[in-house]
Amino acid sequence: MSATPREASPIRAFVAQIWGSIFRHGLPTTDKVAARTALTNFFLHIHPVRVKKSAIRVSYTLCLGGLSFFLFILLTITGLFLMFYYIPSIDQAYQNIKDLQFVATFGLVIRNMHRWAAHGMVITVWLHMARVFYQGAYKPPREFNWAIGTLLLLTTLLLSFSGYLLPWDQLAVWAITVGTNMAKYAPLVGPYTRYLLLGGRTVAQGALIRFYVLHVIALPLIGFLLMVVHFWRVRKDGFTGGL
Amino acid sequence: MATVVGGGNGEGRRAVQVPPGPLARPSQRPVTGPELTSPPLVVRRREEEETVVTFPHLVWKEFLAGLAAFVFFMAVSIQINAPLLQRANTAITPNPAKAPWYFVGLQELLERFPPVMAGVAFPTFVIVFMILTPYLDRNPSRRPQDRKVAITLFTIYACLAVAFVVIGVFFRSLAFNWDWTMILGHPGLSSPV
């Protein structure tokens, strides 16, 4: 036994105060504390306190909605690193990407992750939609969340598409040329839509800055907002669970 | 199994398991007994599904799934480099010029239908129809055996979508013309099996 009783140690009390100020509850050793943990923690309160056992079986959701969200976060973080090096100018962009690949420490792996996670997210979001359809999870009261989901799918595609141009290599410029040529075919508004998108008649500096702004600010914000509503609705409509 | 959540003696005790008998018919005997000294906050009946606390059950699964995804993408990114071709040159058109793979299905449609159909009408229809799906499908059942039409239609759509992307990516080469050799190899160069 030490001279001072443990409870009286000012350091322990101080640590306890810091812990208590951050988490507002002890370790979740009982259901009650576990429930309070989920209720009072900002990052966990997105969840209901209790969930149906059948709803969280991996075989039910296949983790696809969650994985889509996880990839969105991963893309935000890796994208942030890429932004430190990338300048949206047609004179510099390509060299910036080369530098990322060959000069910046871990630049190559970060760029690869950003690329593969973007492809991955298109796939997981699409599969998530398919699982929701096959389980009839879009039926009342979840009709509107399916509509939000459709917008999320579109946002995901546009995010991927706008990012495609940024490396300013042959692949990028010509894929965007082919892609935006499709917009041309809309009756009446087609050519204007394309002009608006490219900020000109060809894929040049005007297009690069537009795609850049859409890719790093506008679309992520729209996507984030839609996700917030999507998750809110999953909570409020209740999660389907078991067929 | 009926489960009583919260209330009761409070901390230090996980959900109390109550024999299903009295709870299944609520109008009968009040629930008393050594394990319940105060009324439970929530009483779940046997007919209701069993639940678990989100934290840690669900959060733990989410953490594992996230970890697995991270490890997977890290491994892929260490092994395979993202493509980077020559610097963009508007004077040299690559042949074929392809849209990103998720739009290559649309490009494939453009090969087969007039542009207004393929580039505008079809995509608009798919998006609008998709948003309206829950309002058009009046069938309340979620069981697969009751939803044969819906499931068939969606499966056809999904197969077409995947097929067009696969065709565009793997079977279209110069001038976006059909080309078996990308997959099967050149018969003149390798001996046929």
Ligand code: HEM
């Ligand atoms: C960025 C894209 C998306 C993200 C991050 C996302 C995320 C999620 C998450 C985490 C859930 C909880 C269950 C689960 O993991 O499956 C969910 C449920 C749901 N999602 Fe999505 N989702 C996205 C896109 C979509 C799309 C494209 C649709 C359909 C068109 C959709 C429709 C729904 C519906 C109806 C539910 C409720 C399902 C149920 O209660 O069983 N979501 N979403």
